[in-house]
Structures are given as structure tokens and as C-alpha cells.
Amino acid sequence: MYTPSQFPPTSVSVDLNALGHNLAHVRRLAPRSEVLAVVKANAYGHGALELTRTLQQLAVHRFGVATVDEGIVLRQAGIHDPILVMGPTVPAQFPDLIAHRLTPVLYRSDMVQAFAAAVPPKAAPYSVHVKIETGMGRLGVHPPEMPDLAAMPAFRATLRLEGLMTHLADADNTKTTHTETQLTEFQQTLDTLRQGGLSCPLIHAANSAGIIQYPASLYTLVRPGIMLYGYHTLSNETPAPELRPILTWKATIAHLHNIQAGDSVSYNRTFIAARRSKIAVLPVGYADGYNRLLSNRGMVLIGGRRVPVVGRVCMDMTMVDVTDVPGVHIGQEAILIGQQGQERLTAADLAAWQQTIPYEVLCAIGQRVPRHYLPLRSDNEKSSPKP
Ligand SMILES: Cc1ncc(COP(=O)(O)O)c(C=O)c1O
Incomplete structure (x- = not known):
């Protein structure tokens, strides 16, 4: 085991109280939403494990990572709360993902099929989230395909549809049209699914810019990343949110x-x-x-x-x-x-x-x-x- 030198020539210090301050601001803006803290990419360089543990002390009990490996690192360090793998995954990763009880984001019907096939009977029903493409142009099921996907037999036996989500592409812009269109499309898709009898406990759309600028994006869950770390990318014309770089x-x-x-x-x-x-x-x-x-x-x-x-x-x-x-x-x-x-x-x-x-x-x-x-x-x- 290597012991770091006592006087490193360059170092970073992270103020966990400032993290608490920024989290309190998220909660003030989204008082009715649960917080899923985005700790991918080593918590944006700050140290995923230390920040996750601190966020747990601050009563956050849901985390988002980008990759299966990022999730495994947290599990192996003793983080037992739900961890959502928000980035793309392939069937070869499903056994590891399941073995570590990570929650996948699914975004195609063949992926739903492949994931359900990978779930062993003793792990069923296995919670998954489905991403809806509303204008990010990245990952997601197109709204017209959602009713058929949600009706797949996999969701009756093997899988539990715990979350429905979308991702905002332009919420930090001063122009609001694209975000409004995304949110309308997301809401319409949710309405259609509800009319078809579907219920899903976790609905989420808001990243930091959504939390700050779009009350309509605040569903049962919010997914702040950068604002927890004290930053935003809103224009200078927008009143600066009360955040402290940590x-x-x-x-x-x-x-x-x-x-x-x-x-x-x-x-x-x-x-x-x-x-x-x-x-x-x-x-x-x-x-x-x-x-x-x-x-x-x-x-x-x-x-x-x-x-x-x-x-x-x-x-x-x-x-x-x-x-x-x-x-x-x-x-x-x-x-x-x-x-x-x-x-x-x-x-x-x-x-x-x-x-x-x-x-x-x-x-x-x-x-x-x-x-x-x-x-x-x-x-x-x-x-x-x-x-
Ligand atoms: C799916 C998803 N949700 C939420 C976030 C958090 O975004 P932000 O750091 O802008 O709050 C990200 C980060 O890129 C993301 O990919």
C-alpha cells in the first residue's frame, strides 16, 4: 500500500460544508423532489466516494454515475443506496451491473429484452429506468414508441419500471423554446402512458440548469450535478444562483x-x-x-x-x-x-x-x-x- 507524501507539491481541498450549502439550495428550489446526486466522473473530479458519503450524511440516498465501473467502485466501498447508471451500457455488462445491484437506464426495446433475459429469477422484479428522447439527440426511446415498449411482457414479470426520465439539452440558455418543447413532449408522453394505466414512482428531467430555471422540470426526482459543486453555466444576464464553489x-x-x-x-x-x-x-x-x-x-x-x-x-x-x-x-x-x-x-x-x-x-x-x-x-x- 502506498502512503502519499506529506507535502504534495500540488493538491486540492474540498469544503464539504459548501457542498451542504449547495445541496440546501437544490432543496429550496425543488422542495417536493427527491435528490439523486450526480457523482459520475469521480464526482466531477472532487472524489466520488468522499462526496457520496458526505451526501449520505446530508440525507441524500440516491446517486447517479455514468458507467458500470463507477457504480462498482461505490458498491465495493460500501455504498448500499440505489445507484443509477445513466450512461450507455451493452448486454455484455448486464451480469456485472446486476451482480452489483446497479440500476440501468434502458433506451431501446431490444435492450429491454436483453436486460430482462440477463436478470436471474431470484433478482426479479429488477428496477430499471427508461429514458425518453425529447430533444437531446443522444439516448432515449422516441415518444411514439413508448406505449409499445412499456407494454412489453418483460415489465410484467422480470422488470419493475421504477423511473421514467428525459434529459434537457439547453436549459442553461436564455432562449427557452427548446427546453419548453422538451418538457411539453415529456409531459405528453407521461400523460399517454398514464392513460394506458401505467404508474411509475420516479419521474425525472431536471439537471442543475433545469432545477434553477424550470419549475416545470421538477418531478418526483431531480438530478443535480454541477450545482452541488458550486457552479452553473447560465448566462450572466440570469441572476446568479447562491452557490459556493467547493x-x-x-x-x-x-x-x-x-x-x-x-x-x-x-x-x-x-x-x-x-x-x-x-x-x-x-x-x-x-x-x-x-x-x-x-x-x-x-x-x-x-x-x-x-x-x-x-x-x-x-x-x-x-x-x-x-x-x-x-x-x-x-x-x-x-x-x-x-x-x-x-x-x-x-x-x-x-x-x-x-x-x-x-x-x-x-x-x-x-x-x-x-x-x-x-x-x-x-x-x-x-x-x-x-x-
Ligand atoms: C443524465 C444526466 N442527468 C443529470 C446530469 C447532471 O447535469 P448537471 O451537472 O448539469 O446538473 C447529467 C450530467 O451531464 C446527466 O448526464
């Missing part, structure tokens, strides 16, 4: 050196100093998830100031210009994401510099960056509803 990413200055005007920094000499400059070397690079697109674009915080990334981000190192930082020294803290003094950098800032979304910035933080957790205070637990 992750801070740090590095410590590993080396300092002075260069002359005309000297260059890093591969391919993309930065040439215009003046005598002091350069700090940070022990973090694109192998840690600090994207190479941040070369000559990104900023980090040192001594409470924003300082620019100079030259190409390397695999394991990044250089920043600290000429204007008084008293700068080796071992000093640099903040890549987070607060230092009055200054703050968020995953949304990095996303803007590297032309992506905060989701990708967070998910990309690499495995070799250790995660530490600021524990939940007891007042946080007390304020959550009892399961």
Missing part, C-alpha cells in the same frame, strides 16, 4: 529565477520577457489537468495578486511571472482555483481562458493531485431532512 486547487512555488529582457520561458519560446523578470516555477502541469491552453493566458494567485502564466504549460510544470509580487519565496502558496486575500479564481475563469466549461476544468484535475476534505460541521447535518 474546490480549491493549490501548488507551492518550487523554484524562482530571474531572467533578462529578451530571454524566453518554456517550450518553443512563446514568451519573451519585455523586462528583467522574476519567474516562479509551479510543480503542476497538464498531466495534473492544468490545461496547456492556459499557456500565456491563465492567471494564478500569489501573495494575494493575480500573476500571469508565461510560456507553454509543460506536462509537470508551469511558469508564472512574479516580478511584481513583494517578498515572493520558494514554498509560497499559489492558488490555481480558489480565494487568496481579496482575489478569487474560479473554474469558470479557467474555463473562459481555455474556451470550455467549468465541468471540463473540474473533471480534468488529474489522479496524481491528492484531494483533502474539510469535514462537515455537525450543524450542517442537523439541517438536512431525515430520510
